[in-house]
Each structure stands twice: as structure tokens, then as C-alpha cells.
Amino acid sequence: MKKTIIVSLVAVMALSVLAGCGGGTKTEESQGKADAPAKPLKFSLSLPVTTTAGYQARVTDWKNDKLVKQLEKLTNTELTVRITEDSKMSVMFAGNDIPDVVGSIGTPTSKSMAGSVEAGVFMPLDDLLKQYAPNLMKKVPKAAWDAVSHNGKIYGIPDYLSNPSRRGTYIRTDLLEKAGLKPPQTIDEFLNVLRAFKKMGVENPYQMRDSFKYADVVLGAYDVLPYKDQFEVVNGQVQPKFFDVDNMEKALQTYKTMLDEGLIPKDFATISSADYSKSINSGKAGAWSANATGLISFRTPIRQVVPDAKVDIIPSPKGPEGKGGYFFYIPAVRTFYINKNVDKERAIGIVKFYEWMTSEEAEKFFTFGIEGENYTLDNGKMNYKIPTTKEEQEEESFRQGTLWMGQDATLSPPRKRLELDQNGKDVLSAFDNVLNMEGLPGIGFYPDLTAFAKYPDLAPPQPDVGPKLIIDHMVKMIYGKEPIADWPKVIEEYKAKGGNEILKEANERYSKKEGVLEIKR
């Protein structure tokens, strides 16, 4: 009898060891090793990507990848790296195959995290960070720490934004000069510039797009962006910004004028992002809205078509209240979480690993790569080999954007790299002198309001797209299928179809300060 028990116990233990192996690289590797500091810290890490194309597509063996090896050398670690597409994150969670450190795009309650933080898959990091990563704590702005907190506890280490205003108004300066006009400062001036462009034969004076995505300069000027994190407090009540009937009607009227006068494409409701880029890059657009980091990627193709084209980022035209620009992004772009099964010693090591990310050594490695291969130093002067082939460019962007964790993600490529040439300097100047002055703060709810899940038509499907119900009415009004004066009715419809529940929950959470994120500079 006793023997049977022992045998079955052994069998169970053997099985659980097997199960442990099957479950991925969990805790068994490092026990007892962490206290010997000379030994490298071992942990597994999943890096989030939006696409598997690029550098990551060419690496088959991450153990022997030169960038990973260099990172291991610099940080005395032994990494088991894998790449996880953002859309496949829930598959990883459902399969319970969770590495020691998981990176994801967004915040703890983002869809790609599949509710894992709420389910307690990861550990809170407050104490560890305070004790072992003082520089990181200082460098990452509080707004970003707030964004990666859940129920008051920090759960992740973010790639943060030091400047939440990321989009800018682009204009073809050469056309502006030809028209003899100054950069527009108000919406009225903006329309006049567009009219002048139209007269000069520019096909799409303002490159509009479907759903107002990257086409919201007017909505911004009137401060009625219908987005997820664009709630505001009016008379002590939290409400979406599109509740502002007066400004919304003016914004819609402006778009209608633009459509009627041919200042935006007649079929903008079916202009996809591909059509939008194609039109701009072939020199058919006079002004447009886009990410400011994209300046270089617009200049090059446009100049191939129109050799003397000049593309610049100008201050966004202001509305009657002096507001303008685009929505503020939530200040955490990617977030890295530590599996709760990681023992304390290793967790400390991992936090120190992220602390190292703030160092100058890290900045140099991720920005410029490996000495001798990517750059040389002449008496301390940086001689960076600027990537020319597609392969080299992909390697650079992987190093700077994917492998560098816990960084300031405002600029891509990083500041030091941008300082090397004129295009980069122009991007820097756009961020430091233009975007710094504009943009629209708002209130967001993290995790999402639960009422959103109940009423998909009232929930913004993406951070920069409004709810279907609202967008549908806006588009119909601009096309003249519904009168703009009916906007109050749209708000009533919104309320009746579930909006009242959204408002109620938003106000309750706002007054209790539960998962409320004020997104401001």
C-alpha cells in the first residue's frame, strides 16, 4: 500500500516536471542561479509586433541573432526571445504558453492582453520598480505609469510618449508659395488656401479619408473629436466632446463646404488609407494630416514625382476658440509585463534589465547599433553608417523600435539618430516647435467602460475612430443626406440607444476616480 503511494507520488511529480517543460520556459531554469551574480540572468521574452514582415522575418534563430547577442552581452542576460504578432496575443494566452516577460501594444486592459492582467497572470511591480529602477521611475512620466496601472498598481513597464501630440498638419509649401499665401492660422484661412490650391488645379486640396481617420483637422479645430479618450467635463458632468452641438454643427458645415466646393475628394467616404497615401505620394494633395514622424516618408516619394516639391509641417489651423491640432495619444505605446510565476530574484533581475534601458549605454546601442559594424568612433565623434538597403533599414528600425523597451517612443527613429541629417532635424523641429504647442487633451477610461461592450455601435472601435452611430450621421450630414441642424437629434438617439448607460457609468467612475485617465501634456 505504502509502496503504491510512493510510486504514484513519483509518477505525479515526474508528470508535473514534464508538464512544466511543456508549458514553456517557466521557472525551473534559474532556481538557485540568480544569487550568483556572475551567472547571466535567464528569462524568456515576447516582443510585440504588428507585422511579421521586416527584420524579424529574416531571423530564424534568435539565440544567435547578433542584436540579441549584443544585448545579452551588455546586460549579462540569457534571453529566449520570440516575436508575437499583436493579433495573435490572445492565442498565446489561450494556449497558456506565457513567457517570463510579455510585451504588448497598448495598455494592461487593451484587447490584445485578452483580460490577462485582470485575471492575475502578471505581477504588480510598484515595489520592485521603486527599489530597483529609480531612474526608470523618474524618466517615465507619471501619466504613462498611470496608463499602465490597474486598480492602482503598476503592472507594466511602458514605452512612453514624452509628447502626446503626435500628428501634424502637412502642407505643400511650394504650392503655398506659388499661390502667394502665408501658412493658414485659422480654419477660414485654411479654407482660402485650399480654394487657391483648387484654382491652381490641385486635385485634392485637403486629402480627406473615410471615417475621418487622419482627416480630422477640422474636428480638432472645433474640439469635437468623437474618439475614445476625448471625454470632457461640462458643468461637472463627464460627456463625449461631440455633445457640443454648436461646435459640432460648425465643424460639419465646414466639411460640407469643403465637399461642395471640391476641396476634399467627392468620394471621401470610400477613400481607403491606401488611396490616401497614393494620392499624397503622387503629388495630388495640397494639405493633409499624418503622423509627424512620417515627414521623411512623404518627402522622398513626392519629390520623385514633383522634383521641386516642398513638404512641411505647419501649426494646425485654429478654430474660433483658439484650439487646434489632433487628439493626444495615451502616453504608453507598448507595455512589458512580468509573469507572476517568475520568482522574486529573477523579477528583480528583470526590473534591473529595464532600468539599464534608460542608460546612455543603452541609448547608444539601440540608436547606433554595434561598434565596428554600424558605426565607428573617430576621437569620440560618431560616424554612423546610415542604412541604405532595405535590409539595413529594417534592421535599424527593429533595433530602435522593437528591441528597445521602456524607451521614449515619441520619436522614431530616436532623437540622436534624427540629429544626423536635415530631414531628421526638420522632424525634431516639428515636434519641439509645432506639435508641442497644439493638440487636444481629453479624459479616457482604462479599462474600457463596460457599457461599450454592450453597445458596439456606440463604442469607438479604435482609439482614433469614432463610434459607428456618430460617424454614420456625420458622413450623411456632410453628404447632405441629413440636415446638419439635426445634430441634437443624433445626441438624443445616442442617449436612447445606450448612451445614457455610458454616461452614467462614465460619471460614476469619474467621481470615484476608478480607471480614469486624464490625457494631457
Place this chain on the structure above:
Amino acid sequence: MASKTDTSGQAVYHFAHAKAKKAFIIKHWPLYVISIPGLLYFALFKYVPLLGSVIAFQNYNIFKGITGSPWVGFDHFKRMFAYDEFLVILKNTLLIGLYDLIFAFPVPIILALLLNEIRHSGYKRVVQTVVYMPHFLSWVIVGGIIVGLLSPTTGVINHALALFHIEPIYFLGENSYIRSILIGSGIWKDSGWGTIIYLAAIAGINPDLYEAAEIDGAGRFRQVMSITLPSILPVIAILFLLQIGRFMDFGFERVFVFLNSLNSGNGEILDTYVYRAGLIDRQYSYTTAIGLFKSCVGLLLIILGNTFSKKMTGDGLY
């Protein structure tokens, strides 16, 4: 497939007593063993996943699993029927399915009959290949082509209309055109491909029948109506039944590529709604409930259709 009607299923063995049956099975045991992997495959990959549909009756959470998630009964179904736009979306789904059945289903048959009448085999082959082609394009590409063709500024169709002094029409910006565009694009893309089975069935018709008809003085049209069409009727019936089973599955992509704010009132179907609802906050259970509802309607339609077909033509799917 044509031979199915003659034999009315496979030969059925009758055994005098159980012992004979057993002996028969033992004699042919390798065949039974060979069938096991196939049966396992269907059990494991087709029937076991079906059980996952129970999450439609739960508030499913992937970390708690099916065993740990709370049961909520028919809540998700109630919510689906209570949704304001549900009737509109259901109406669109049914109407588009119906139009597809009425307008798109007969096209491959007519096309196959026409192709069959082409005498020059080289020309016939070229035409066949050309009409198959669009099938291999993805809906995203087809969507792009059609959006381009219908564009009010650069589209060929509107340029043609301009020749007749007709103002450009924003086809995709009107509720009234969207269903025609959906069905039309489906016909363009898949009717050529759909002819394959009909052509195969036509090839299986005994040439003696045509010879006899010719001797009796039947013209080509008479031959088509009295020989070709009746001969492929069982095939048409089976494909029609399969089509009915897919009545609610018009397809997500082919609608999604054409939808926008101006036409979604007539264009949105259950599939695109599931996509939208699922996009927001991991609604596994709710979207499964909608899927399950669709499958049940499909099953019901197929049973009805099959019974009907068996009564009418004596031939059915099962």
C-alpha cells in the same frame, strides 16, 4: 454524380443472423482499421470543436475556460434580438441571401450551357480560363477594382455615363445600389468557377441521346431544354440545397470591402456585425451566440429544402 440516381445509394448487405455479420466484419477487418484514422479525424477536428459552441450560453473568459466560466443561459441570444438594428441587419442578410439565390445561382448554369454550345474547342478553353480567373483574386482586390470602377471622379463607369450627359453617380455612397453591387461582384468573381461542376455533369451525358434527338429532328435549343437540362437537374438540385445551407453565410469579406457610412443601412449583414461587435472588448460569447443562431437557421433551411427536394425530385443530399 449522375449515376447516383440510378443506384439510389449503395448496395446494402442483409445478413441472416448476427454471426454472419460478425464473420463478415472479421473477414474484412483491414478495411475497418483503415477507416479509423478518418473517423478519428472527423470526431476530433469536426465534432469536438462543435462542443465549444456552449460558450454561447456562458460569459466566457479565456483564463477561466469553459469549465470555470459562469453560465448565463440565453442572455446573449436575448441581447441579440433586443439590439435596435437587429431586424435591419437580419433583413439585409436574408434579402442579400435571397438575391444571391435568385440572381447569382442560375448564372453558372446558363454560362455552362452556353460554353457547352461552343464548337471550337480552343476558343472554348480560352473562354473557360478567362471566366475562371476572377475566382483566384481575393475579395480585397476585387473590392479595390470595383470601388475604382465605380468611383465618381476617376471611375470608368461614370466616364461612360458622362458621354450621355449623366451626372456622375456615387454608387457606393447610396443605400440603393449596395445590394446590386454585392450580388454583381459575386457573379463576376465566382460564376465562372461555378460552371466547373455543371460542365463535368454535362460531359457525363450519353452522346447517344443527342444523336437520337438529332435524328428525330430536334434543334439545338430543343436538345438543351430536353436533354442537357434534365440530365444535370440532380446536380443543380444538390448544389441548390448546399447553397440554401449557406443562405446566411454570404461572407464577411465580400461585404466588408464595400461598406461605408453611406450604404451600411442596406449593406450590413450579420457577419459584418459580428466583426464589429467582436472588435470591441473580446465578446467571445455574444459573437458565438450570433454564429450559432446563423448555423441553426442554416441547418433548418437545409432540412426543409432537403425534405422538399426529396418529395419533388426524389433526390436529396442525404
